[in-house]
Amino acid sequence: MSLPAPLVPHDPPSGAAPSRPDWAAVKALFELALAQPVERRRDWLARATAPAAVREEVQSLLDQPAPEDTLHRLSRPLTPISLAAVLQAREEAEPPLPPPGTRLGPWEVTGLLGRGGMADVLAARRADGAWDGPAAVKVLRAGQDSAAVLERFAQEQQALGRLVHPHIARLLDAGRTPAGQPYFVMERVEGRPLDEACRGLPLPARLALFLQLADAVAFAHRQLLVHRDLKPSNVLVTAEGQVKLLDFGIAKALDPTAGPLAQADLTQAGQRPFTPYWASPEQVRGDWVGLPSDVYGLGLLLYVMLTGVRPYGRQAEGTAEVLQAVLHEPPSRASHLPPHEVPDPSWLRRRSRLAGDLDKILATALAKVPEDRYPSVEALAADVRAHLDGRPVSVRTARPLYLAHKFVRRHPAGVGLSALAGLALVAALGGLGWQARQAELARHQAEERLTQVRQLANRLVFQYHDQAAAMPGALALREALLRDAIAYLDALARQGAGAPDPVLASELAQSYQRIAVLQGESFSPSQERSATALQSTDKALDWLARAPQDLPTQLAGADLGLLRAQLLLRQGRLQAGQEALHQTLPWLTRAERLAPQDPQVRSRRATWLGRHAMLLAHPSQASLGQVDAALRRWDEALPLFERLRREQPEQAEWTHQLAWAHAGRMAVLSLDGQDQMALEESERMLALREAAARAFPDNPHFQQQVSAAQVNRAVALGLAGRWAQARPWFERADARYGHALADDPGNQALRRDAALLQLTRARALARSGQEAAARPLLRAAVAALDGLQAEPGDFYLARWRAEVRLWAARTHRAQDPAQALRWADEALAQVDQAADAANANARWMRAQALGEQAAALAVLGRAVPAAERARQARQLWHEGVPRSLSPWAEQARALLDARTPLQAVRAGTGGRLL
Numbered sequence: 001m002s003l004p005a006p007l008v009p010h011d012p013p014s015g016a017a018p019s020r021p022d023w024a025a026v027k028a029l030f031e032l033a034l035a036q037p038v039e040r041r042r043d044w045l046a047r048a049t050a051p052a053a054v055r056e057e058v059q060s061l062l063d064q065p066a067p068e069d070t071l072h073r074l075s076r077p078l079t080p081i082s083l084a085a086v087l088q089a090r091e092e093a094e095p096p097l098p099p100p101g102t103r104l105g106p107w108e109v110t111g112l113l114g115r116g117g118m119a120d121v122l123a124a125r126r127a128d129g130a131w132d133g134p135a136a137v138k139v140l141r142a143g144q145d146s147a148a149v150l151e152r153f154a155q156e157q158q159a160l161g162r163l164v165h166p167h168i169a170r171l172l173d174a175g176r177t178p179a180g181q182p183y184f185v186m187e188r189v190e191g192r193p194l195d196e197a198c199r200g201l202p203l204p205a206r207l208a209l210f211l212q213l214a215d216a217v218a219f220a221h222r223q224l225l226v227h228r229d230l231k232p233s234n235v236l237v238t239a240e241g242q243v244k245l246l247d248f249g250i251a252k253a254l255d256p257t258a259g260p261l262a263q264a265d266l267t268q269a270g271q272r273p274f275t276p277y278w279a280s281p282e283q284v285r286g287d288w289v290g291l292p293s294d295v296y297g298l299g300l301l302l303y304v305m306l307t308g309v310r311p312y313g314r315q316a317e318g319t320a321e322v323l324q325a326v327l328h329e330p331p332s333r334a335s336h337l338p339p340h341e342v343p344d345p346s347w348l349r350r351r352s353r354l355a356g357d358l359d360k361i362l363a364t365a366l367a368k369v370p371e372d373r374y375p376s377v378e379a380l381a382a383d384v385r386a387h388l389d390g391r392p393v394s395v396r397t398a399r400p401l402y403l404a405h406k407f408v409r410r411h412p413a414g415v416g417l418s419a420l421a422g423l424a425l426v427a428a429l430g431g432l433g434w435q436a437r438q439a440e441l442a443r444h445q446a447e448e449r450l451t452q453v454r455q456l457a458n459r460l461v462f463q464y465h466d467q468a469a470a471m472p473g474a475l476a477l478r479e480a481l482l483r484d485a486i487a488y489l490d491a492l493a494r495q496g497a498g499a500p501d502p503v504l505a506s507e508l509a510q511s512y513q514r515i516a517v518l519q520g521e522s523f524s525p526s527q528e529r530s531a532t533a534l535q536s537t538d539k540a541l542d543w544l545a546r547a548p549q550d551l552p553t554q555l556a557g558a559d560l561g562l563l564r565a566q567l568l569l570r571q572g573r574l575q576a577g578q579e580a581l582h583q584t585l586p587w588l589t590r591a592e593r594l595a596p597q598d599p600q601v602r603s604r605r606a607t608w609l610g611r612h613a614m615l616l617a618h619p620s621q622a623s624l625g626q627v628d629a630a631l632r633r634w635d636e637a638l639p640l641f642e643r644l645r646r647e648q649p650e651q652a653e654w655t656h657q658l659a660w661a662h663a664g665r666m667a668v669l670s671l672d673g674q675d676q677m678a679l680e681e682s683e684r685m686l687a688l689r690e691a692a693a694r695a696f697p698d699n700p701h702f703q704q705q706v707s708a709a710q711v712n713r714a715v716a717l718g719l720a721g722r723w724a725q726a727r728p729w730f731e732r733a734d735a736r737y738g739h740a741l742a743d744d745p746g747n748q749a750l751r752r753d754a755a756l757l758q759l760t761r762a763r764a765l766a767r768s769g770q771e772a773a774a775r776p777l778l779r780a781a782v783a784a785l786d787g788l789q790a791e792p793g794d795f796y797l798a799r800w801r802a803e804v805r806l807w808a809a810r811t812h813r814a815q816d817p818a819q820a821l822r823w824a825d826e827a828l829a830q831v832d833q834a835a836d837a838a839n840a841n842a843r844w845m846r847a848q849a850l851g852e853q854a855a856a857l858a859v860l861g862r863a864v865p866a867a868e869r870a871r872q873a874r875q876l877w878h879e880g881v882p883r884s885l886s887p888w889a890e891q892a893r894a895l896l897d898a899r900t901p902l903q904a905v906r907a908g909t910g911g912r913l914l
Helices: 023-034 036-045 052-062 080-093 146-160 195-196 203-222 250-254 280-285 291-307 319-330 345-354 357-365 377-389 398-408 410-469 475-496 502-520 530-546 552-571 576-592 599-616 627-647 651-673 675-695 700-719 723-743 747-766 771-786 797-810 818-833 838-858 864-877 884-896 901-908
Strands: 107-115 119-126 135-140 171-176 182-187 235-237 241-246
Touching: 023 036, 023 052, 036 052, 107 135, 135 195, 135 203, 195 235, 195 291, 203 241, 203 291, 241 576, 280 291, 280 319, 291 345, 291 357, 291 377, 357 377, 502 530, 502 552, 530 552, 552 576, 552 599, 552 797, 576 599, 599 627, 599 651, 627 651, 651 675, 651 700, 651 884, 700 723, 700 747, 723 747, 747 771, 747 797, 771 797, 797 818, 797 838, 818 838, 818 864, 838 864, 838 884, 864 884
Parallel strands: none
Antiparallel strands: 107 119, 119 135, 135 182, 171 182, 235 241
């Protein structure tokens, strides 16, 4: 759905007052138009005897779906009575249009240009002389969500200001009329819609117009803008034969889900505006819409430019049938259309010229699956140019006969003379040499297109992504950028799979690695999709094996191995995580052999030691439970990080990594019950986190880690018995998380950490005897953690969901033992999905859940099942208990041994909650 073009036939005099059409005449003509075949309605209406304003209003009605329908709930039929009545009521409720002479900011209205279903178009001029050319003011009608439209337009104005291109009509301004209606000011274009301008033109001229349009869209894509609504009425051709693309940015501003380059939020997919006949399949489905949709839109326009009809849905009646055709009906081959369906008689003369190259180009651009289309507008335009020049196109197999045909078409005179002069020689020798030259030419052209796609993919993944990563709240933008990049990368991977270029392999590996971090990194802004991220790491490692085996490749291999191990441990796959860490060592060894003193190499070795320490023992992730061995690993890693920071104090990254090492050591010390030493580590960690954040105040990852460090500092103070000092740190962290979530609501890692803050505050309250204050925080934390999207097998999140339920059970045990039992049952269900028997963390959580079941059953007076749960818990604790968890083991032992279970509950916890 879009606004009408700024130019319509039969303009009234510039001084005429804006007039309303005769609605009775509109309704009557509209009913007659609906009775015509869909593909003939526009021509029929153009010949109808009726005032121009009436015909224009009817055409705008025919171009729009029924307003009472949404695009995914087409339960009511489109009828002339219902549609005309609704639109007439809307018309009568609207304020009058600004008359000539009205000032809209610096613009002065000079007359009416046209009317449409969504907007009225006024002629205007710049009253202060800052703009010399004519302008068109589009005044949106009621129901266009005015405040949101203007807000989105204001957000996009800077980006739209970059769209200075000879084939794009400039968007100049926006505001509100005195009656409060939103308006957009555009450069006014005098011309005809693209499909009308093609009538009577020879095939080369049509393709030349298309290439102007493709250049405009490709330029916008390089500016990270997508049109979303390419159709003939949005493309005008001037009298000089120049294409002008309209409404760039308006369609985006009117789209409630639009974001830079692509929609970042799909929750309103059913309300996304589009024009059914000109929509891509992903728009109809409500999926993500990005660059591939504009490739599809260009394919539709090219098909209509060449044939005069649509590629499918030509017999469709009503919006629902149109949308079904978009989704499921394959496009007809342009060279094989039934003649009776093509109203343009000249099509028969050029039908044969559509066969072959153009049929294949159209089929590729109009593929229903985005990944099967051209990877970019540039690639589509390159094939159209190749066809015009008589060169091979990339989407056809370069068979010798095809190459020969192309060569003869390009050089008919030369081929004829050569044949007369030396037919025998050509037959014997020339064919082989000629084929080789053509193959080399085709290869060179393919390499050029490949280079263009590589450059764009690299800019999306590295330049734009890195700039966005330093912006607060940029997770949705980063994800949108990389989603588009994935389409390019997969296309590049398919092209390079046969005989891969080592440089291309390296680029693909780096790009897939960056995507994996965004998808699955657990402790920086991400969407926490570990399974999807693992697929990206596997792709990256596969390409890395074909890259040049230099130092950057070895470092990338080490990073990928460390990331892969982290993702596997997140899923609780301890054995696979161990293997991934082991497989990282050869990459590290080769890097150390190439550059043993390089800071990046040494940092990878220190990071590997830290990750191995976390595998050995950690309180919140899958681990082996080997506390002493983990502390030894951290003691090895810390000096390496400290040396890096001493040598390069200006590098905030080393400060950040040293803080990570202190945080890891603090976690193991807390697990081991060494509360005072853990408190000292928390102080060092917090100071380092704050130093890194001060050095890079715009880095959201560093800022998020300060919040996490404040929480850990509070926890350490509480465990050391200093509850009063812990409270302000909780409050500071809470405020920081609130601001961060307001800036970046789509950041799942941030939402998880904010929920865990409520859990840690509740634990502190419960440990200090304030159970009543802890209970509402725990209920909020349960709801927040349950509201996060979790992939199957996400042990890390399941473990936290279990812990919050354990503390809910502990704080409800005396007040409501039945509810406490339900909480304990749910906690056990969360950790029972962890199948790895070596996972000590899963064993500890299961033992605590069984112990809480036993304690609640004991308070309920059910001694026999309480004793059975206590026996099961004690059996699990027998395999090893960290000192911080030993009170829960003592509770299970006391419940099993005591004659009076309720007394045993009190005895087992020392008479207090821990």
